[in-house]
Amino acid sequence: DSGVTQTPKHLITATGQRVTLRCSPRSGDLSVYWYQQSLDQGLQFLIQYYNGEERAKGNILERFSAQQFPDLHSELNLSSLELGDSALYFCASSSSRGTGELFFGEGSRLTVL
Amino acid sequence: KNQVEQSPQSLIILEGKNCTLQCNYTVSPFSNLRWYKQDTGRGPVSLTIMTFSENTKSNGRYTATLDADTKQSSLHITASQLSDSASYICVVSGDSWGKLQFGAGTQVVVTP
Secondary structure (H helix, E strand, C coil), rough: CCCEEEECCCCEECCCCCCCEECCCCCHHHHCEEEEEEECCEEEEEEECCCCEEEEEECCCCEEEEEEECCCCHHHECCCHHHHEEEEEEEECCCCCCCCCCEEEECCEEEEE | CEEEEEEEEEEEEEECEEEEEEECCCCCCCCCEEEECCCCCCCCCEEEEECCCCCCCEEEEEEEECCCCCEEEEECCCCCHHHHEEEEEEEEECCCCCCECCCCCCEEEEEC
């Protein structure tokens, strides 16, 4: 158990819909990262937050947004969903600004029908 | 172009045998290099993390090496077990904020 909690574990929805994925980092970790992993693909970095502020952006679509709340949990919002958004979405946390070890959650599997 | 290249893309080995995975990177500046193990459908789990001054680091049957001069790393798996079947991902951390560059991973299948 990495200590990073992601909900929901599985989510099935229709095209055009909007979903929210939630991540609770390890206790005390200030950095939260979001990654997307499509079938048989590598991890694609979406966005990083550090202590509530956006720190880095990767290949995140404009239809996607995220935030980190004062209690350090984070949410990833996916809107106007398309079939191609079906993927595993991982959250990871780190105690440091980014040079330390990453701890990954078990992921949220999104299926868009 | 990906700044972290892994080889081979996949490999199949017999249980009990050894294997070595390669990672070449062009990330600069360099902060550290990590190896992760990812079981299918699960979150990646850290195996090792090395800074530029570390040449070798072990975690059980996993031994990682780093040559910061040639920007190459390897992960050696000794006496492979069926549970070693997974994707092994090389990740390089760049600037002080730890911008991470991920390799595509090497898929390892251990057969009885």
